[in-house]
Amino acid sequence: MERLGVLLVASCQENQESPELRRRRRWARLFDQLDLNKDGRIDLRELRVGLAKRGVSRSSVDKVVLAGDTNQDGELDFEEFSRYLHTHEKQLRLLFSNLDRNHDGEIDAAEIQHSLRSIGLDVSRQEAERILNSMDRDGTMTIDWAEWRDHFLFNPLHNMEDVARYWRHTMILDTGEQLRIPEELSDQSRSSVWRQLASGGLAGAVSRTSTAPLDRLKVFLQVHGSFPGTSSVGNSFQSMVREGGLGSLWRGNGINVLKMAPETAIKFTVYEQIKGLLGGSDASGHLKLQERFIAGSLAGAIAQTAIYPLEVLKTRLTLRATGQFSGVADCVSQLLRREGVWAFYRGYVPNLLAIAPAAGIDLAVYESLKNSWISRNSASGPPGVLVLVSCGALSSTCGQLASYPLALVKTRMQAQAAEGGGPRPSMTALFHSILAQEGVAGLYRGLSPNLLKVIPAVSISYVVYEYMRKVVGAGVPR
Structure with a gap:
């Protein structure tokens, strides 16, 4: 075989071989190893x-x-x-x-x-x-x-x-609960950023649509404890299909996907403005961890304020019974007529309070996991896809766990009118009521389907994002 001949000739003439022969000897040894x-x-x-x-x-x-x-x-x-x-x-x-x-x-x-x-x-x-x-x-x-x-x-x-x-790997992995903005993304040119945001937007839409049934089950568990008329979580999906057909599993998903584009655009734009005001902690303008937390939390709060009426609509449409609303416009019309404009900001305070712990813990855990991997594998190059996806999934889960009780109270407040008239308890009254009637476990109703959707959401989001990034040429600035 030729490669054996190369090795033999090279070993005989090792002290007088040409650069080309040395190179072919190196290739032959590598070929033999593989x-x-x-x-x-x-x-x-x-x-x-x-x-x-x-x-x-x-x-x-x-x-x-x-x-x-x-x-x-x-x-x-x-x-x-x-x-x-x-x-x-x-x-x-x-x-x-x-x-x-x-x-x-x-x-x-x-x-x-x-x-x-x-x-x-x-x-x-x-x-x-x-x-x-x-x-x-x-x-x-x-x-x-x-x-x-x-x-x-x-x-x-x-x-x-x-x-x-x-x-520098950059991924926008959407779990439906993401508040952290990748630092790598905010370092790139605007043309590249918006290509990546477009890719991430489509990836998030596919990801959320794929896991929408789990999201609807989560909302029902948060508000009712189970689907109305059922006594266990196990037959809730079956009851949903019986009540409204297979398509009922995706109720509220349209609004959930629709609100992604303005929320992401506002969040990123505000983040960039705040980053400019903070100026970064070193000569290159990069932000320290605590500065990124501040910028990310403020950007998330402003974006949530702007799109919060869509959050309320998503909850109402998710919980609606068959025939209750003829569409999104009818839902908006009924809310305005029966409850007034403030109905669109019900649950806003606990939602705002949840942003800081969710974004902060998500960011801190992600950075800690990623830096720990880098310090232990410094000779292996930058972290690969599996490492970054794992870090993102774990950090997102930790952020959700920390803020989940506030998210549950927010959802119940958004759904209060859907449960029938009467006085509507405040945020603190709801906390006391849940603890008194259901215990601490009541603050975590719906957590299981919420956590179950993290891995498929991240996986689907990554696959679609990578495909779309290649299609639109969204890698790094060109």
């Missing part, structure tokens, strides 16, 4: 197994095979493998040269900062050093060509935007 069954070919399974140990994602492995498999047999022989690495190393060398501004053969943190800023992505010195540390194998706080080449050898990068996307 060729698990030693049949002279590397298939997709072998490549995935071998490169998973190097922290290469499945999607990157698939792209390597797609680019290198010239005869399209689903495998790479040594020549195809060598041709792919030869082409890819040329691209990596060009990227390395562009980053190496002073042409000393090494890349330092300042050069990383400058290169990312040149494409509109502003990073702090600390973040640049963290990126550098993920590739620096000899502890010199610089990256030479060999370190750069080996780190990106099986990552199909073609330009600086691809490198930036690899270094």
Whole structure:
């Protein structure tokens, strides 16, 4: 086999080999490591197994095979493998040269900062050093060509935007309860941001629609303890379908999806304005954790104030019986006629009070989990998709747990008129009533379906977001 010949010739002439021969010897050894069954070919399974140990994602492995498999047999022989690495190393060398501004053969943190800023992505010195540390194998706080080449050898990068996307993953994962704004998103240019918000908006719409039955069950449990006429949670879905057909499981979902666009746009715009006022804690304008908490909480409060009438409509439409409203306009008309304009802000105070603990805990837990992973896996590069999705799901769950009693009281206040006239208790009166009649557990009614929807919501949101991001070209600034 040719690769064995390369190894033999190389070992005999080790002291007088040319750079090209040394390179082919390195490729041959690498090929031999990846060729698990030693049949002279590397298939997709072998490549995935071998490169998973190097922290290469499945999607990157698939792209390597797609680019290198010239005869399209689903495998790479040594020549195809060598041709792919030869082409890819040329691209990596060009990227390395562009980053190496002073042409000393090494890349330092300042050069990383400058290169990312040149494409509109502003990073702090600390973040640049963290990126550098993920590739620096000899502890010199610089990256030479060999370190750069080996780190990106099986990552199909073609330009600086691809490198930036690899270094800084940004995802908008919508669970229906999200208040945290990714710091990476707020660092990007506006054109890229709005492409990502559009991708995230569609992902959130699909995610919320897919989990809407669980959301409707949650609302019923918060207000009634179970679906009216049932004595257990188990047959609530069946009772909903009996009462209004299969489509009744999605009541209120239209408004829930509709309110996403203005809420997200207002929240992000306000966040950017507050971030500008705070000025950031370092020379690059980045916010400290506590500053991001303040900015995120204020942005969430203002966005919620603006779209809160839609929240009330969503609750009323979710709880409505068949034939109660002919549509959204009829629901608005009946609320105005029977209860006045203030009906659209019922439950506003507990909703506002829930924002700070939910956003703060979500942010703090997310940062803690992500930074803990980075500190323990500093040699593995930036956290991958599974890590970020897991951090986001866990932090969102913790934020919801902390604010859930306030969310429950908010929903009950929004639904008060739907339960029939009479005096409407205040927020504190409702808390006392729930504790007296149902105990502490009463403040967490509906929590189970709410938590059950987190994992499917995040998963669906991520899959759709990634697909749409590619369609609209929403990665990093271009």
